[in-house]
Amino acid sequence: MxxxxxxxxxxxxxxxxxxxxQAGEVRRTTARWVGRLRQITAVKLNLxxxxxxxxxxxxxxxxxxxxxxxxxxxxxIVFRLVIRPDAVVVEVDDGSPSRPEVxxxxxxxxxxxxxxxxxxxxxxxxxxxxxxxxWCVLKPPGATREEV
Numbered sequence: 001m002x003x004x005x006x007x008x009x010x011x012x013x014x015x016x017x018x019x020x021x022q023a024g025e026v027r028r029t030t031a032r033w034v035g036r037l038r039q040i041t042a043v044k045l046n047l048x049x050x051x052x053x054x055x056x057x058x059x060x061x062x063x064x065x066x067x068x069x070x071x072x073x074x075x076x077i078v079f080r081l082v083i084r085p086d087a088v089v090v091e092v093d094d095g096s097p098s099r100p101e102v103x104x105x106x107x108x109x110x111x112x113x114x115x116x117x118x119x120x121x122x123x124x125x126x127x128x129x130x131x132x133x134x135w136c137v138l139k140p141p142g143a144t145r146e147e148v
Contacts, residue, residue, distance in 0.1 A: 014076040029069075030070070034065050037065055048083050050083065060122060061090055068092040072094025073094070073096040074094060079091070087123070087137050087138065090135065098131060
């Protein structure tokens, strides 16, 4: 009989995508929300004794949420953080059916490295079949790297 799935914490937040005309305003709004979600992630991981994952989780949150703001097409971006003893799952649903892909940016490119980082840090990552949700999994030291 398989062990029961234990979820320590499950947070889901919908962030409204503001329709601002000036690029500087959009960047400030994105940075503000990314900062808040990074902070929430770190606090929750520390609360559950998984502080060893906080730095990597914050970077993954930054990449996925920023991509959601930049490439999303829905009215909201839905951020979800699931904390289990054996894994931390970060999900962002941006409403866009365009499937994100890892690319190979040139050495002078200032964009295109987000999913390279996600791929390098996460135990696993992927995209929902409809392309709207990107997720990644972090495992604490000692946990197996099997897909969640």
